[in-house]
Amino acid sequence: MKKFLKTAAAALTVAGVLSAGATGMAAPAKPSKMFINGVYQEDMLIVNDRTMVQLRAFNDPKSFIYSYETATKTIIINNPVKKMTVLLKNGLKTAEVNGKDVKLDAPVTVKAGRTYIPVRFVTETLGGKVDYDSSAKYIIVRTPTGDEQFNTLKSGDLAKARALAIKLTRINNGKEIEPYGEGFSTTYTFPKGEALRYFISYKGLETYVVINAKGIAEIKWQKDTLGKNGQAGEEPKPFGESITFTDNFMADMLTYGSVDSTGKYTELGVINRYTDKQYANVVIMPIDGEVRTDAK
Template sequence: MKLFTKAILTSSLSVALLAGSCAGMSNAHAAGSKGDISIIVNNETANVDVTPYIRDGATLVPLNAIKTIPDVQISWNNNSKIVTVNNNGQKSTLKAGSTTATIIGHQVKLTSAAEMKNGRIMVPIRFITAAADAYAYWNAGQRVVYVAKPSATLAKQLQSSDTATARNASIRFPAVDKTGTLLETPETGDNMLYTTYFPKNKVDEFFKQHMDIVNYYRIINNHTELLWSAKVDLKQQVKNTNLPIIPYKIIEFKGKMPSIPTGGVYFAFSLPGAFHYGIIDKNGKATELPTATPEQSQQGIFNILEEEQLK
């Protein structure tokens, strides 16, 4: 696949969108290696001034770390000592020191109470995510709490009948790592090149490649999950019968390898401004297409007419 031909000027926003989930997963590995618990809310590592901890089987986090969950308001009343979550008018409350919460009109027993630590209110993450209708996942190996909830706008864009709009939404969906991404080999080349692959006509599953690592993501129940991570040999282009969209020899992987026997499209961005795109047929043959317009490159993912010609 020719990924280093004529370069055109593209925006750093496009590169950020294509690189997004890869960077979030790398941050998770770095955070987990230190032993402290970290929080990733919608692909962004939360800044905390009090380290999260586990008590009575519950993970307690500082309230400010999770206020970025979209479409909800989370507040703390220092006089009443009550945490309130307002999710589109549906309120949930938890009083510090109590193991009983009111979540949208129902009393729920918690394993641990909210409490003060170093001047900060620490709240069981499960109370917040249940009240906010968000997804939470504890990756014990990484020691990372993932919190995922797409905004209403992003969720609506994913349902768009326009493939490009839906795909641009899918790569911005909050990701959760349940598999663990493999680490790149430093000497494999340009570390600022990011490639995103979509199987033919698919909007809810995609691959992201950085250097010699390819990660497979699929949207499940309103969040994205990293399901497979593979190391490839960039010097050996081969036909992967069950995965022809990845035209390199797979030498190692984690997770369950997906079986997608169709071709698809790819978009490759690199700094300081190269952009390439094309199609890959079901036999693994890649065809780079003509230079995109500035408008297309700024869009990030756009519709490719040749995709419909793929068998």
């Protein structure tokens, strides 16, 4: 029993110190936004004018194993792929990497139970990649696996790219309309052969999304088809030939089909996730004969 309690306490400590929760911290005064693997980070931290990455949000189970040593208050990062062990302590401007000290641009910072490290350290030591969109003032961080997914999004398998596209945080720098209608279905519509732009139909709201060159999902247009809130942005031209995926999360069913140039819909498949357990959480299906045309 004592051994179990010690193990449970250690697990809770790691969860607290490395928590990736987005609540409890305000964003900094600077206008920059940070994305980690395409997911917007609400609690970005600035220390000594240096941008800090939330360590637990830099999550990549294939590359990193995080733990916490209570006795020495040390955060341990193991990278079995690179055979690397990194030791971090709150307040220190150095990290120990395979027994050698590495200087940091800013001290390791634990705030509100979350650990932050400088972006530069992520880039140069942990194997991540950092990009910057100067016009939008976005900081874009990718883990090793996240970088692989970014390449898939840009030019990889069509179905996999679409699945990644709909999971990205959708950003609107202007007016954003909230859905208020009824319903339990979300429909995603892609142009035939494409993954980097799509429509979402949900509770009477039509939304047009474009994935930009940096891998950020931008809302370009919205329209309240129920008439209450009008529209925002410039309405895009119809896709013409397209593929639709309708996710009914209440019935736990997926229906998908094609639309031809005349607007005629043809159902291609229906999946009942209650009986087809292998399709749990699957929204995008590969379409026979469809070839990707928007690879970058």
